Amino acid sequence: MNERVISPLNRVEGDLDLKVIFEGRKVVKAYPMSRLFRGIEVILKGKYPMDSLVITPRICGICGGSHLLSAAKSLDMAYGAKVPPNAVRLRNVLTLAEMGQNDVRHTYLMFMIDSVNRKYEKLPFYRDMVLRWAPYVGTSYKQAVVWSKRYAEIYAIFGGQWPHGSAMVPGGITAEPFPNDVVKAKGIIRQITAEFLERTVLGGPLDQFLELESVEDLEQWAKDYPEGDVSKVWNYGQSMGWHRIGKGSQFLMSYGHVNVPEDYDPANSREKLVFSRGILDLNSWDRFEVDPNNVLEFVAHSFYTYDLGDRIGLNPFMGQTNPLPPNGKGKYTFTKTFRYKLKDRYVAPEVGALSMLVVAGNRLMTDLVKRFGTNVLAREVARFVRLALIHELILNNLDTYDFNGPTYIKPQERQFAMGYGLVEASRGSLGHWIVVEDGKIENYQVVTPTQINMGPEDPEGNPSHLTMALVGTEVEDLSNPIEVAHVVRSHDACMVCNVHVLDGGKEKLAMRL
Amino acid sequence: MRNLLWLQGGACGGNTLSMLNASDPDVLEFLHQHEARFLWHPSLSPECGGDLKRLLNSILEARLELHVFLFEGSVITGPNGTGQYNMFAGKPMMHWVREIAKRAKYVVAVGDCASFGGIPAADPNPTQSTGLQYHRKEAGGFLGKDFRSSSGLPVINLSGCPVHPEWLFTTLSMILEERITQGDLDDFNRPKIFYSTTTQFGCPRQPYFTFKIASKELGHREGCLYFELGCRGSYTRSPCNNILWNNQSSKTRVGTPCMGCTEFDFPTFNFFRTEKNRSGIPKRLPLGVSRGSYITLSAIARGAAPQYLVRPLIKREGNWIE
Incomplete structure (x- = not known):
């Protein structure tokens, strides 16, 4: 057996070290290790509840808008706020714009540049991949740098700035847009559609792409529009075996995304959403509602301790963040373990773009998963499909904006209250839980998608999704375990991780990407 | 070609994403115009693991010249002064920061956390975070108030959560064109043109x-x-x-x-x-x-x-x- 630690495995947001144990060339165990603790939940305790709107977006530089929406929804619920339809539309636009930005940057800046890895040098299409996707110089890479920031401009028109605006508040949104703002935002999204999405990403018309419903349709698209990156990724990805690696959890979960403006009710865990909320069992294709009361966090293998012992799981409303120095026995990461209690079992689901689309019943992605299962290639295709949908939804929400309606209804702040905000962030399901006592934050817990995917095993020793996805992965060359990196980065991980390679406890070999 | 190195400590990556929002010039154009390159950047570079460690060690051993060291995020010194709340490439990030800062011609704190400690250093400062050369209002921070990079300048602070890309690239261009002086900086070592x-x-x-x-x-x-x-x-x-x-x-x-x-x-x-x-x-x-x-x-x-x-x-x- 041969143990390798990849430290850091970068191009993920945050800090991740990955310990992988091989038998021969096959991964038999994997331990994702988060090596950074910032103590945000500890800092929030005792503060004014509205401070969460300023502090929590700063948890993450790439999905701060999702944290802001989670925080605002938590306070909507805690304060019993009424949120006018206009505010819901603008919150939708803000988070969709952030997601568009993410999907472009993650795909091109963080994931696709691995296609120029030396493993693929001999392939006939290697030159084409380098010309398109090589960092700093590839044609599509450069386009991604130019166009991804335009999504952030849409965010800024209504949210002031991206990253780290605080325009979403309980009761709505701070902005009061004029028609020129809406005209400008629509102009930008149309321009991105014509000059980047259709030209570079899809290679063909957006309307037509949105009609694809099956693998056959996608195959046909790749024939009709072979120059689009989605076609290239689909074809080259299969040649490189990306559809055969990275199968993990057989449960897909999504908290759902894009609220229906006239039907917003933060206190209803079955709120009406364009992308529905649920958890899907891929063995039976049974679909279940998500009940936030069934969310549990464990710390048996995390650098934290619970007052009542480390074997129990706590719902975030009762959650605790008591950090330990990072050298405890049996503990190896600053990530807690997420589990969803489904009937009588604890489920470790996969979250992310693929889960979001399949749970919501997207036909193309459902067909793809039914044929191939979950895998690295499916996750990349899902991000392209989601990007296409985002463009349409941003326009819809702007088109229905009502200039005579308010964007904010001041809620009554409460001295004692509880609330949660479940949203679908770019990289998967994100939840905030707040408990207010005496007008101050008594407890604030944030459960992130990266934690759901990449947590350590639970007290029973059952692994979380990423570990399941890595185990069984066969690498062609132990000195260049690029397949492992593909699996990690296909998840849009939110950690800065590194890959060291250890042999007999002594570092000898590093991963070169 | 001038070498830049960007590392992240107690950070959210927001300054990195803000840099990617730069336009006229954007990040690729800026590097090209100024004949500069990132030796490594956590979100942009292909290298990871051992390749990165070799690269960092080449800087420490002065085999590779480092023009500008950019640091994003707070310097985490907890728990109990060990820095173990932020491990990077096999050791506490704070050790890398101290050693690399000695080798850099210029050191730039990118964002409020690197400048002053920011959110991680907020009460009760659970990670014992601090800024590179300030802790809140007090000069000193992690590197000490007498620290000077080899250019003779203290850490140049670009506060803001995040920093605006135009403030960042303008300051970097002044650095790379060798025209920045102590007189350009305010009492907190921030460029006066942006923070007056x-x-x-x-x-x-x-x-x-x-x-x-x-x-x-x-x-x-x-x-x-x-x-x-x-x-x-x-x-x-x-x-x-x-x-x-x-x-x-x-x-x-x-x-x-x-x-x-x-x-x-x-x-x-x-x-x-x-x-x-x-x-x-x-x-x-x-x-x-x-x-x-x-x-x-x-x-x-x-x-x-x-x-x-x-x-x-x-x-x-x-x-x-x-």
């Missing part, structure tokens, strides 16, 4: 501030956010309303109060409300204004307020403005 005026300069709500007309609730274009809604714009030094965010807007332009994120004391908490003393005067007064003159000025200004400003300008009715 307050956020209020260029704010469209300025007339409302002048005549003491308050917006009493969020969600409106009119009225000043200072009096009731906790806006820090009159005592925070930043050019946010002159150099707009994402080429589009700013917080106060979309009705969000300024949170004071370019200052050493960010985050001050109690956001979205103005704390007042018993006589109803805001506890934090505009920069350089005394309590006495504030009271006198307010009475005169309110009395002289143009009538068209004390009622809604666009909407037919509403009592949010006062």
Whole structure:
């Protein structure tokens, strides 16, 4: 057996070290290790509840808008706020714009540049991949740098700035847009559609792409529009075996995304959403509602301790963040373990773009998963499909904006209250839980998608999704375990991780990407 | 080709994403124009693991020249001074920072956390975070107040949560063109051209501030956010309303109060409300204004307020403005 630690495995947001144990060339165990603790939940305790709107977006530089929406929804619920339809539309636009930005940057800046890895040098299409996707110089890479920031401009028109605006508040949104703002935002999204999405990403018309419903349709698209990156990724990805690696959890979960403006009710865990909320069992294709009361966090293998012992799981409303120095026995990461209690079992689901689309019943992605299962290639295709949908939804929400309606209804702040905000962030399901006592934050817990995917095993020793996805992965060359990196980065991980390679406890070999 | 190195400590990556928002020039064009390259950047570089360690060690052994060391995020020294809350490439990040800073011609703190400690250093500072050369208001921070990079300059602080890409690239161009001097920096070693005026300069709500007309609730274009809604714009030094965010807007332009994120004391908490003393005067007064003159000025200004400003300008009715 041969143990390798990849430290850091970068191009993920945050800090991740990955310990992988091989038998021969096959991964038999994997331990994702988060090596950074910032103590945000500890800092929030005792503060004014509205401070969460300023502090929590700063948890993450790439999905701060999702944290802001989670925080605002938590306070909507805690304060019993009424949120006018206009505010819901603008919150939708803000988070969709952030997601568009993410999907472009993650795909091109963080994931696709691995296609120029030396493993693929001999392939006939290697030159084409380098010309398109090589960092700093590839044609599509450069386009991604130019166009991804335009999504952030849409965010800024209504949210002031991206990253780290605080325009979403309980009761709505701070902005009061004029028609020129809406005209400008629509102009930008149309321009991105014509000059980047259709030209570079899809290679063909957006309307037509949105009609694809099956693998056959996608195959046909790749024939009709072979120059689009989605076609290239689909074809080259299969040649490189990306559809055969990275199968993990057989449960897909999504908290759902894009609220229906006239039907917003933060206190209803079955709120009406364009992308529905649920958890899907891929063995039976049974679909279940998500009940936030069934969310549990464990710390048996995390650098934290619970007052009542480390074997129990706590719902975030009762959650605790008591950090330990990072050298405890049996503990190896600053990530807690997420589990969803489904009937009588604890489920470790996969979250992310693929889960979001399949749970919501997207036909193309459902067909793809039914044929191939979950895998690295499916996750990349899902991000392209989601990007296409985002463009349409941003326009819809702007088109229905009502200039005579308010964007904010001041809620009554409460001295004692509880609330949660479940949203679908770019990289998967994100939840905030707040408990207010005496007008101050008594407890604030944030459960992130990266934690759901990449947590350590639970007290029973059952692994979380990423570990399941890595185990069984066969690498062609132990000195260049690029397949492992593909699996990690296909998840849009939110950690800065590194890959060291250890042999007999002594570092000898590093991963070169 | 000049070498840049970017590392992240107690960071969210927001400054990195903000840098990617740069336009005219964008990041690729900027590097090209200035004959500079990132030796490594956590979000952009292909290398990881051992390749990165070899690269960092080449810098430490002076086999590779480092022109600018950019650091994003707080320096985490906890728990108990070990730095183990932030491990990177096999050792606490704080050890890398100390050694690399010695080798760099210039050191730049990118964002409020690297400059002053920022959010991770907020009370109760659970990770024992600090800034590179300041802890909050106090000079010193992680590297000590006497630290100078080999150019002779202290750490150049680019505060802001995040930093605006134009502030970053302008400062970097001054560095790479070898024209930055101590005289260009303010008392907190921030470039004066960006951190001299307050956020209020260029704010469209300025007339409302002048005549003491308050917006009493969020969600409106009119009225000043200072009096009731906790806006820090009159005592925070930043050019946010002159150099707009994402080429589009700013917080106060979309009705969000300024949170004071370019200052050493960010985050001050109690956001979205103005704390007042018993006589109803805001506890934090505009920069350089005394309590006495504030009271006198307010009475005169309110009395002289143009009538068209004390009622809604666009909407037919509403009592949010006062």
